[in-house]
Amino acid sequence: MMHGALQPQTVQGNRQVSVKPHSFLDDTYGIxxxxxxxxxxxxxxxxxxxxxxxxxxxxxxxxxxTGHSVGLLFMLINLPFFLFGYLFMGWRFTAKSLVGSVLIMTLLKLIPNGLVIGHVDPMVAALGGGTFCGMGILALARHGAGVGGTGIVTLWLQKKYGINAGRTQVLIDAVILLAALAIVEPVLVGWSSLSAIAMSSMVMAWHRPGRYFGN
Structure with missing residues (x-):
């Protein structure tokens, strides 16, 4: 069984360097x-x-x-992927990811009580929202967690086979966006594509094995 934490070693040039694992406080803050x-x-x-x-x-x-809360749906859709995470990424990765998903569900319910977004241009929402999501995924991944769902699968493919998580996510996102054409206006799907590119680009560019220290 694979474990969510990276091995406490990395390579600099031709040297293998021991690195200090993230502490509990590091992981808590990062997540x-x-x-x-x-x-x-x-x-x-x-x-x-x-x-x-x-x-x-x-x-x-x-x-x-459906009209249901996005936070609740986020949690429910994630459940089968957590089982996958437990089987192939280890209990620690799954536990951290589960905690992260519960927090996401809770904050998606609570924050709108204190933050009301009256208007946002689709381009701003696409670039800002996609980049924010990508940064969040990156922060979670660097602390041995995922947002669940397809992210768990892409991180496993990168860890197991070295397939870049960002590129795999792009392919998955393309399927999701094509399905959205049946429900969302085409112009909004176009802006949504920009958000998906912004999100995946963050992971593709920055989540590379050996780039970071710690686990």
Whole structure:
């Protein structure tokens, strides 16, 4: 069984260097920041009627068609993926991801009580929301967690086979956006595509094995 934490070694040039694992406080703070980024990104996208890639996009799309809370849908859609995470990424990764998802669900319910977004241009929502979500995913990944859903699968593929998580996410996002054409106006799907590109680009550019120290 694979474990969510990276091995406490990395390579600099031709030297293998021992690195210090993240402490519990490091992980707590990193996951909290990642959760906040994801939540703010989803709220921006929701205010403009957009979606994005991954489980966040699926949850937004489902909320538009069912009227249910995006936070609740986010949690429910994630449940089968947590089982996958437990089997293939280890209990520690799954536990951290579960905590992160519960926090995301809770904040998506609470923050709108104190933050009301009256208007946001679709381009701003797409670029800002997608980038925020991508930064949140990146922060969670660097502390041995994921936002759940397709993110768990892409991180596993990168860890197991070295397939870049961002590129895999782009392919998954394309399927989600094509499905959205049946529900969301084409122009909004176009802006949503920009948000998905912004989100995946963050992961593609920055989540590379050996780039970071700690686990």
């Amino acid at each position: 909290a920041v990642g959760v906040l980024f994801v939540v703010m990104g989803v709220l921006l996208l929701q205010a403009a009627g957009l979606i994005t890639g991954g489980v966040a996009g699926i949850s937004l799309l489902a909320s538009y068609t």
